Amino acid sequence: METLETIRKRCSLKSSISPQEIGAEVIHAVLDAARYAASSRNHQPWRFVVVQGQSAVQALVDAAVSGTNAVIREAPVVIAVCARPQDDSISNGREYYLFDTGMAVANLLLAATDFGLVTHPMAGFDEEALKRHLNIPEDVRVIMITPLAYPAAGSYDEAARERLNQRTRKAFEEVVFFNRWGETQPASEAIQA
Amino acid sequence: METLETIRKRCSLKSSISPQEIGAEVIHAVLDAARYAASSRNHQPWRFVVVQGQSAVQALVDAAVSGTNAVIREAPVVIAVCARPQDDSISNGREYYLFDTGMAVANLLLAATDFGLVTHPMAGFDEEALKRHLNIPEDVRVIMITPLAYPAAGSYDEAARERLNQRTRKAFEEVVFFNRWGETQPASEAIQA
Numbered sequence: 001m002e003t004l005e006t007i008r009k010r011c012s013l014k015s016s017i018s019p020q021e022i023g024a025e026v027i028h029a030v031l032d033a034a035r036y037a038a039s040s041r042n043h044q045p046w047r048f049v050v051v052q053g054q055s056a057v058q059a060l061v062d063a064a065v066s067g068t069n070a071v072i073r074e075a076p077v078v079i080a081v082c083a084r085p086q087d088d089s090i091s092n093g094r095e096y097y098l099f100d101t102g103m104a105v106a107n108l109l110l111a112a113t114d115f116g117l118v119t120h121p122m123a124g125f126d127e128e129a130l131k132r133h134l135n136i137p138e139d140v141r142v143i144m145i146t147p148l149a150y151p152a153a154g155s156y157d158e159a160a161r162e163r164l165n166q167r168t169r170k171a172f173e174e175v176v177f178f179n180r181w182g183e184t185q186p187a188s189e190a191i192q193a
Numbered sequence: 194m195e196t197l198e199t200i201r202k203r204c205s206l207k208s209s210i211s212p213q214e215i216g217a218e219v220i221h222a223v224l225d226a227a228r229y230a231a232s233s234r235n236h237q238p239w240r241f242v243v244v245q246g247q248s249a250v251q252a253l254v255d256a257a258v259s260g261t262n263a264v265i266r267e268a269p270v271v272i273a274v275c276a277r278p279q280d281d282s283i284s285n286g287r288e289y290y291l292f293d294t295g296m297a298v299a300n301l302l303l304a305a306t307d308f309g310l311v312t313h314p315m316a317g318f319d320e321e322a323l324k325r326h327l328n329i330p331e332d333v334r335v336i337m338i339t340p341l342a343y344p345a346a347g348s349y350d351e352a353a354r355e356r357l358n359q360r361t362r363k364a365f366e367e368v369v370f371f372n373r374w375g376e377t378q379p380a381s382e383a384i385q386a
Contacts, residue, residue, distance in 0.1 A: 003199040003307040007226045007300050024379060031369050033200045035362050039297060040316045044363050049370045053380055056372050082374075091316050095291060099336055102295020103302075103314075106230060107200050110303070114196040121296075123233045123284050135373045143292055169228050170237050176224045177242045179249050181275075182329045186217060187246055 001114050009160060010113040010165060014120035016159040017074045017149040019054065026115055027052070027077060030148065039100035045088040046104040049080040049134050064130035065145070069122050075147035080130060081105055084140045086180035101143055112148055116156040119146045194307050202353060203306040204360060207313035209352040210267045210342040212247065219308055220245070220270060223341065226304035232293035238281040239297040242273040242327050257323035258338070262315050268340035273323060274298055277333045294336055305341055309349040311340045 001010075031048055039045065051060050054076070061073040072078055088097040092130060105121065112119045121144045130142050151159030173184040194202070224241055232238065244253050254266040265271055274294060279292040298314065314337045323335050342353030351376070362381045366377040 001196055003194055003196050003303055004222070004226065006196040007229050007304065010229065010231070012231055019369070025255075027379075028365070029197070032365060033197065034349070035365065035368060036200050036203065038203070038205055038302065038314050042361065044368065047368050047370070047374075049372070049374060050379070051372055053372075056380065073254050089316055092320050094316070094334060094336060095288070096316060098288060098291035099295040099298075102292040103299040105292075106296040106299030107303075109231065109296075110196055110300075111200065121231050123282060123289060124286070135375070137374065140374075141287060143287060147299070168235065172225060172228065175228060175237065176239050177240065179244055179246075181240075181242060181330065186220075186243070187249065 006110050006114050009164065010109055011160050011163045012035065012120040013118040013151065013159055013163060014069070014071050014147060015085070016118055016149055016152045018152045018163050019074050019076055020093070020150045022117065022148060022150065030108055030111045030115065030117070034108040036106040037100070037104035037107050039103070040089040040096040043088040043096070043100065045083040045097040046101045047140070048081040049082060049093050051078045051080065051134070052076060060130070060133060063133040064126040067124070067125050071072065071147065072120070072147040075149040077148040079148055080134060080142055081144045082136060082140050082142050082145070086139070097141070105144070111147070113156065116150065118149045118151050118156070118159060121146045199303050199307050202350070202357065202381040203302055204353050204356045206311040206344065206352055206356060207262070207264050207340060208223070209311055209345045210340055211322040211345045212267050212269055213343045214269050215310065215341060215343065220341070223301055223304045223308065227297040227301040228299050230293070230297035232296070233282040233289040236281040236289070236293065237370070238276040238290040238331070239294045240275040242275060242329065243267060244271045244273065244327070253323070253326060256326040257319040262317050265313070265340040268342040272339050272341055273327060273335055274337045274339070275329060275333050275335050279332070290334070291336065298337070302325065306349065309343065311342045311344050311349070311352060314339045380385065
């Protein structure tokens with residue numbers, strides 16, 4: 001799919017998960033996309049634990065995921081996104097393990113969308129329980145988890161349609177300023193105005 | 194461009210910046226892509242200050258960017274990526290303003306690459322000086338800056354070729370584990386082995 005189309009169509013779809021298995025080569029390609037992300041001084045702090053197979057996914061959910069997020073128990077794959085803070089830059093208090101891993105995860109989510117797969121990044125889980133369950137070292141943080149699945153019915157586009165129609169985003173003018181904070185018009189337009 | 198191709202071709206190219214102006218609609222599309230990113234509880238903490246025009250960019254660089262990063266003074270556009278930590282979730286000490294803004298920035302970088310534009314995310318700048326210069330509020334953090342420019346000579350592919358050939362990434366097996374930390378084989382292969 002064209003890049004801008006994939007960016008526009010990616011959305012969070014935990015309500016539309018099929019237990020259908022995903023081929024190993026597709027899982028590999030989705031995770032491989034994450035590796036190409038930029039990172040501060042090329043530190044590449046991201047690590048991924050791919051939990052696959054019905055019993056492994058259900059055991060993970062039973063151990064560390066509750067509430068509405070527990071619907072991911074139907075997924076054939078759940079990915080736990082991890083990083084060690086000291087594996088990346090810390091600049092003026094800004095911890096780049098989070099920022100850089102965010103860039104890698106965006107690649108992963110877009111690659112999954114391109115393959116017609118459903119994702120749903122979640123920050124809500126029991127981090128300590130999840131780390132114990134997956135044998136993750138004490139100094140590694142688990143930043144988020146996402147299911148990876150084919151949509152429950154129909155194509156990705158069909159599964160995403162309602163969600164995309166309901167999606168809300170801040171207006172462009174709320175998040176983009178020109179030449180100084182709070183200025184919503186590009187300089188040339190401001191001069192013409 | 195196809196999504197996976199864009200993901201593979203995106204690289205950091207501060208050494209190949211043309212001063213050629215970029216159309217307003219292209220700048221808009223690149224920033225718009227960032228808005229579609231996922232974020233924790235849809236907080237959308239990201240904010241972008243688009244510095245454009247030769248004199249504005251050079252004044253920004255003089256104020257807040259030094260060393261090898263100062264080569265971005267040739268760019269027609271520099272984007273300062275900002276966020277307020279309290280505008281997003283903080284879960285078990287993990288500050289999602291960084292992670293979520295990372296996801297938005299990945300969208301932005303990929304959209305730019307798709308338009309044949311050069312980017313180069315940089316964490317090295319004088320944050321306080323940059324905030325004063327752009328009138329950014331005290332409680333907002335500047336996470337990174339990137340030039341946005343056409344390549345200095347030829348197409349994006351020509352500009353990126355050498356950089357991509359030299360690019361280094363950790364091996365897949367170093368960053369992806371299966372079902373438990375440190376396990377480099379998928380479960381089914383492990384069983385077959």
